[in-house]
Amino acid sequence: MINDPALLTGVVLSGAHGIYDVHTEDGIVRCTLRGKLKKAFAQAQSTRPQGKTRPRPAPASRRIERIERRDSSENPLPSRLSVGDYVKLRRLDGETGLIEEILPRQSELARKDAASSDKKTVQQTLLANLDQVILVFSTTQPEPHFGLLDRYLTICEATQLTALVCLNKSDLSYDRRVEEAAQMYNRLGYPVIWTSVVSCDGIEQLRSLLKDHTSLFTGPSGVGKSSLVNALEPGMALRTNMISSATGKGKHTTTGSRLYPLSDGGWLADSAGIRALAAWNIEPEELASCFIEFRPYLGECEYSDCTHIDEEGCAVIQAVQDGVIDERRYRSYIRIYTNEER
Numbered sequence: 318m319i320n321d322p323a324l325l326t327g328v329v330l331s332g333a334h335g336i337y338d339v340h341t342e343d344g345i346v347r348c349t350l351r352g353k354l355k356k357a358f359a360q361a362q363s364t365r366p367q368g369k370t371r372p373r374p375a376p377a378s379r380r381i382e383r384i385e386r387r388d389s390s391e392n393p394l395p396s397r398l399s400v401g402d403y404v405k406l407r408r409l410d411g412e413t414g415l416i417e418e419i420l421p422r423q424s425e426l427a428r429k430d431a432a433s434s435d436k437k438t439v440q441q442t443l444l445a446n447l448d449q450v451i452l453v454f455s456t457t458q459p460e461p462h463f464g465l466l467d468r469y470l471t472i473c474e475a476t477q478l479t480a481l482v483c484l485n486k487s488d489l490s491y492d493r494r495v496e497e498a499a500q501m502y503n504r505l506g507y508p509v510i511w512t513s514v515v516s517c518d519g520i521e522q523l524r525s526l527l528k529d530h531t532s533l534f535t536g537p538s539g540v541g542k543s544s545l546v547n548a549l550e551p552g553m554a555l556r557t558n559m560i561s562s563a564t565g566k567g568k569h570t571t572t573g574s575r576l577y578p579l580s581d582g583g584w585l586a587d588s589a590g591i592r593a594l595a596a597w598n599i600e601p602e603e604l605a606s607c608f609i610e611f612r613p614y615l616g617e618c619e620y621s622d623c624t625h626i627d628e629e630g631c632a633v634i635q636a637v638q639d640g641v642i643d644e645r646r647y648r649s650y651i652r653i654y655t656n657e658e659r
């Protein structure tokens with residue numbers, strides 16, 4: 318790690334086309350990457366190992382300090398700079414800077430993107446150094462897809478990120494099965510927050526849950542993620558636009574995530590609607606334990622290598638038959654295990 322006092326530490330708020338807005342104690346600095354870093358990233362991408370799960374990060378307030386003290390060998394250096402990454406930068410003038418170093422990542426949540434031409438999937442980090450994920454769905458318009466929620470939840474379990482479920486558009490009339498599903502997730506231990514941007518129900522509760530955390534809003538398109546950000550921090554969009562015009566470089570055209578400082582403390586990132594989160598880091602043997610209600614039964618099956626799909630003497634299947642494990646959750650498990658999309 319470079320210990321140059323002239324360097325500022327900051328967090329990447331947004332980035333596009335090699336230009337990054339970095340939040341520092343000295344204000345927002347618009348940065349590019351040092352040539353050496355660019356080269357290192359290009360090399361790392363061709364040899365990138367698949368990520369493993371990492372310990373849960375500390376709350377936001379203590380994070381900068383902890384990251385600075387950490388030895389780089391503990392966590393892999395990212396192969397690409399993402400929103401939420403901590404960097405060391407050198408100021409060039411009042412508004413611009415050069416990123417000299419990127420600090421090790423404590424955690425990340427990635428989506429998989431199918432590159433259209435060769436069907437190869439590439440990993441895109443939605444947010445680095447987060448500690449909780451708010452899975453936003455709407456009660457209706459669009460109808461909640463609980464199979465997709467289960468998929469998101471397994472990824473949060475595998476990456477040891479706290480997951481909260483937000484059911485937005487509670488002002489609209491919706492199907493009773495939404496209420497039943499919410500109760501089921503609550504019983505599993507996932508907090509469910511009902512919100513409405515129209516009636517403002519649940520906004521205060523959501524705000525208190527975000528305080529002092531680094532959170533990501535993710536979920537399908539059109540459920541109201543950006544509307545919730547605006548309801549939580551009125552004027553935030555306005556403030557960011559002002560920042561852009563102040564630097565004289567025009568408005569952002571970011572397609573990825575964007576991180577906002579919360580006025581009560583903590584950070585919140587909004588991301589574009591997604592259909593697939595990267596589930597490729599989850600080994601088949603690990604998947605069952607990502608369904609938290611399966612855990613008491615794992616190791617109780619007749620075969621020690623039981624996949625819980627169709628084996629004789631499977632304790633998980635027995636629990637489903639006994640009505641202890643929700644059948645729809647079990648079907649989600651099979652779908653993810655057999656790699657069916659949705």
Ligand SMILES: Nc1nc2c(ncn2[C@@H]2O[C@H](COP(=O)(O)OP(=O)(O)OP(=O)(O)O)[C@@H](O)[C@H]2O)c(=O)[nH]1
Nearest residue numbers: 486513514515537538539540541542543544589590
């Ligand atoms: N009735 C109702 N409509 C809402 C609510 N929240 C958002 N909407 C509407 O839902 C639509 C989609 O909202 P967005 O905030 O753009 O949704 P998003 O999740 O950010 O969508 P993407 O950016 O595409 O991922 C907009 O027309 C909003 O006005 C709500 O609580 N109640």
Ligand SMILES: [Mg+2]
Nearest residue numbers: 542543588589
């Ligand atoms: Mg949006």
Ligand SMILES: [Zn+2]
Nearest residue numbers: 618623625631
């Ligand atoms: Zn089994």
